[in-house]
Amino acid sequence: MPPRPRKPPSLSAEQARRLWLQAQRLDRREPFGAGPAATRAAVEHLGYVQIDTINVIERCHHHILYARIPAYRRSDLAQAQSVEKSVFEYWTHALSYVPTRDIRYHLPEMKAHREEPKRWSAVGAREETRRLLRRIRREGALSIRDIEEELIEKAHLWASKKPSKGLLERAFYDGELVISARAGMVKTYELFDRHFQWEKRPAPASERQVAAYKLDRALRAQGLVSLDSICHLDAPSKKAVAAQIAGRVRRKELVPIALEGAGKQVHWAAPEALETMPEPDPGLIHILSPFDPLVIQRKRTNLFFGYNHVFEAYLRPENRVYGYFGLPVLAGERVVAVLDLKTDRAAGKLLMQRWTWRDGHETPALKAAIEAELQRFERFQLGRDEAEPLAAAPDTKMPA
Numbered sequence: 001m002p003p004r005p006r007k008p009p010s011l012s013a014e015q016a017r018r019l020w021l022q023a024q025r026l027d028r029r030e031p032f033g034a035g036p037a038a039t040r041a042a043v044e045h046l047g048y049v050q051i052d053t054i055n056v057i058e059r060c061h062h063h064i065l066y067a068r069i070p071a072y073r074r075s076d077l078a079q080a081q082s083v084e085k086s087v088f089e090y091w092t093h094a095l096s097y098v099p100t101r102d103i104r105y106h107l108p109e110m111k112a113h114r115e116e117p118k119r120w121s122a123v124g125a126r127e128e129t130r131r132l133l134r135r136i137r138r139e140g141a142l143s144i145r146d147i148e149e150e151l152i153e154k155a156h157l158w159a160s161k162k163p164s165k166g167l168l169e170r171a172f173y174d175g176e177l178v179i180s181a182r183a184g185m186v187k188t189y190e191l192f193d194r195h196f197q198w199e200k201r202p203a204p205a206s207e208r209q210v211a212a213y214k215l216d217r218a219l220r221a222q223g224l225v226s227l228d229s230i231c232h233l234d235a236p237s238k239k240a241v242a243a244q245i246a247g248r249v250r251r252k253e254l255v256p257i258a259l260e261g262a263g264k265q266v267h268w269a270a271p272e273a274l275e276t277m278p279e280p281d282p283g284l285i286h287i288l289s290p291f292d293p294l295v296i297q298r299k300r301t302n303l304f305f306g307y308n309h310v311f312e313a314y315l316r317p318e319n320r321v322y323g324y325f326g327l328p329v330l331a332g333e334r335v336v337a338v339l340d341l342k343t344d345r346a347a348g349k350l351l352m353q354r355w356t357w358r359d360g361h362e363t364p365a366l367k368a369a370i371e372a373e374l375q376r377f378e379r380f381q382l383g384r385d386e387a388e389p390l391a392a393a394p395d396t397k398m399p400a
Contacts, residue, residue: 008256008266009274016224016259017304017333018277019269023223024294025068026330027280034071036079040086040099042068047217048096050291051089053185054313056325057343057350058381060291061097066380067286074383082181085196089179089187093233093296100196105213107204110175129167133176133191141180141190144168211240215248221293224257224269229300261303282332285373287339295328307335307358323354329370336361337370343381350378 011019018027025031025045032038032045042065043049052060066072077097080087087097090106098106136142147164168189171177180190193201205213214237218230227245231237245268248254255274257267288295295301295309302308309328312320323340330336340353352374 008258010258010260011224011267012260013304013306014333015277016267018279019223019273020294020304021280021333022276022278023221023273026286026294027278027284027333029281029284030070032069034069036076036084038069039065039072039076039080040084043080043087043097044099044101046221046293047102048092048098050092050293050296051095051097052291054325055184057327057341059185060289063289064292067288067292070376072380078181081179089182091173094291102213102217104202105205105210107175107202108207108210110173111204113170114174114176129171129176132164132167133171136177136189136191137194141188141195143186143188145186207240208244211237211244215241215244219270219273223273224259224267226262226265226267226300228265229297232297259303280333283369284330284332285369286330287341287370287373287377288328288330290325290327294330305335322356326354326356331361331366331369334361336366339370339374341377345382348382350374350381 021027025042032041046064049061049064054060057063058066062072062074062077065077069076077087081089081097086100088100088103089095090098091109092098144165168177168187172179172189175192177189178192178195179187180195181188214230214234215225218225222229227238227242230241245254249256249268253270254268255271257269259265259267290296290309290311298309307328309326310321312322312326313324317324322338325342326338326340328335328338336358338356338358340356342351342353343349344351
């Protein structure tokens, strides 16, 4: 008779939280150090940092990095993108900053975009894109503001009035252009190969390599993973990623985990990750973006933290519980409050729209600790480091 399968080891929600906080580098104050090198290290560790247009407070890509780099400066990200070229923008589950070292895993998606012309048929003929690429090759990098053309009516709220915006975006997703610089949400586009100055363009990864990359990225940044957490908003990848998981379980490189409260949903972790689950510093306060990797996967956050974040910006005011742009407050390993904040840049103030305590967490000591963190957060919101010049890039070539 074959041996009965062994029951997977179980983890409590508390242990799962600690694994995830450790992997997210939110269990200590300065996990990546400071300066431009810290920004590169943070993006490489997390795998991607989401970009979003909302700027009620500082935009989320800066906010996510600030949560892990106390001395973060906006110019550090500009340095990484435009000078050192150690990060670039592309699509993950949303438009994100991605490590340039990982670019080969995104080349197949760029090729798939080029080979699906119907996706972009509404933005103009292919010849129009070629003309735009020739102009950039001749004149240098440009932004949408550099293109003079007739205005058209918007198709929806977020549409550009300039038809060339669609041409630029198509060439970007096709891998012919790269966003070489960003001023707020105004993007400058450059020829892909000219921006990176390759000695040789990296070889595209195979489908199997891409699946392994997505699994490794999740294990590094999540600690404890499920198929849903690895393939967040990426259902087509699940079959290939599941095959990678099965292979690693057979080789004992991954351990199936029964997680408290998860029902039949299986999670996995590397055996070495289970050896240490340190308790985060209970005095450590983080004011998190609603787009932070710890918050963006709502079901996972609810399972691990018992906190179901609701993004209420698109709800009617009378239906909001936390406010227009609620920010979860992480104290140690607990989400203790949600703050609805707004930056009044003209007046130089951070405005508290609403402070909502979660049940049982309000204490005078914790309130004082959060208020101290809010003072630091306000200084970040009103920072003026963008005006400082960028340092020269080191004389290095990108790896093939």
